[in-house]
Amino acid sequence: MSNKIGPRAVVLKAGSHGPAVRKLENELKERGLLKGPVDGHYDRRTAEAVKRFERANDRKVDGQVGSWIYNKLQLGDRFDGPKGNQGGGSVHGGSPDNAGDTGKTGTFRTVTANIKSNPEMPQAQVLHDVRKAAAQGDLIGWQEISPPRYFDAIKSLGKEWGHYMPKDGNLRIPVPISWKKSEWDLQDAGFKRTHDGKAKVSPHRYITWAKLKNKETGEDVVRINTHLVSGAWTKSKLGRPTTPWRQEMWKKHMAQLDSMVERFEKQGLKVVVGGDFNRNHYKVLGNDVVYDNKLNVGTHGSSTLDYLMHTRDRELEHVRTKYERGLHSDHDAVVATYRLK
Template identity: 55%
Template sequence: MRLKPESQAQQRVAAQPQHPHRLGVGSSGPDVKRLEKKLIQHGLLKGRADDHFDTQTRAAVKQFERQNDFKHVDGVVGNGVWRRLELGAAHEGHVSEQKLAGARDTFRTVTINVKSNPVMDQAAVVHDVKRAASQGSLIGWNEISPDRYFKAIRDLGPGWGHYMPRDGGLRIPNPISWKKSEWKLQGEPGFLRTHHGKEEVSPNRYITWVKLKNKETGKTIVRMNTHLVSGAWSGNKPHKEWRQDMWNKHMDKLHDLVAHFEKKGYPVIVGGDFNRDSYKVLGNQVKYDNKLNVGTHGHSTYDYLMHTPNGSLKSHGANVDHGYRSDHDGVSVKYTIKG
């Protein structure tokens, strides 16, 4: 029996690998990893492929759709994108279209100490700033001094928002940055001076924080950033007793601040350079997202990312990046935020 032309067309479509569901923000599984590997091969996605579809993956898909003249550019992977990327048949890790409506989202946050004692040359500073910006949409910076370090961060461009407060005439060296495409600042950010410095021993120390609304889910989180006095628990620094006293006072204030935002119902992410090796600095108040036995400053684990366990955030593990010019490694963590 001779098939009608339209039936032949239908038969050709049926013979092509079909993608039974769509992939979008919130999807996970082996198919997402295959997708991200292809996007990396096309130069559209930076970093390493994992099995979680986040907003960076969506941005890469949108770019692919534009390059290939798709009529609808939405960052969602259906049959057309799947076939054009030559990924073949899909079978796992899908979510229904209802779940793509924004029930949850994923993002990465980074903590990095950009060494300033002694200061680095500007090319090294710019390298580290750009490296951090390529790894996450929410960054806590530490040891940002002198002013040219701040300039390197501002030079990330208009797509980034920054909190760079001053304490009187002093620019606080713990700014926070976020991608405006993913986050919207809520209310006034803030800082707390935990103690005054001691001449020729240590500068003033601070905690900075911002409240940010995730544009995908509408969920607001608090991101805190801090850097504690060095030499309190290691080495033979002068005035060690003073350093330990200041370290403990700093942590008491951080504990109270985290508890304050917890009581208001906000999930809190805390990051920074804690200058205490492989130690649960906030006890059981938080979940520690990077392993405490993986060095971030030589063999010592000084740089931490952690979050409050209220159920709104889920960590997908940390990455310690040794590719920075600073004497500290960058730590990034991928989270799912539930709307």
């Protein structure tokens, strides 16, 4: 039986060491919050990384691991520190991969996050959602980034982030991609307009992609990001599409996405695809890819509209997926961890 940590307990802090600290460091490093090696010692670097995690999750910032962070990151199931000196001992349980001893795990986290702009949110909420999504990973595909101030919110993440924010004429494309510069080097990028929109009804639709080199492994990964037309699969009481043109545009968009994925695969590249697909509980790319979030777990209320998936490559392994539900947007962010072998 698991012994839960008391709500006021300080479980890990400066001076702590052991397997739980090492696992904490691995979790923080995967999120791009910890700089330097994983060594199992709770030092100043670890405390600063914990503070970044606390800020991203709107927690009290003290650089110490209490029960909330301990349980949130699943660091173990019991506290073995000496009585009356909580935080000075070590916590056991949940030992990390052996690769964590050096901090070279070959893992990365990618996020797909729809930051609602219809209707637009107050800027404080936009900033909150952007920062919370950024705290979850090191490679992010954004959707609904239409107002200029939404782009400003992403740029406010700081110099440690790189961004692909292309324009189509004078229009800033609303599906940008961001990456941690400490983890990735941009090799190439591009976009495709899949179809025109309808004035005051639906915007132009796009696919963006970025080819990035993972600094730890030297492997190239292509991250594709997109957002499809909504309402394509809404049906009338008679079972007919309410707006047939939306369904045709959705199919046209997906055909171009499928072709793009196939092109990168033929080049021998590992591909991760994500976005808001606006089709519920559906294998949008058939069986050509591995779906990394469950099709029956809602990301927009009870509907599964936001997906992460990857091509079938022996050197790209899906580790786990989680959902970030603490956003002001009407979509949850999907976060997937992968390992480059």
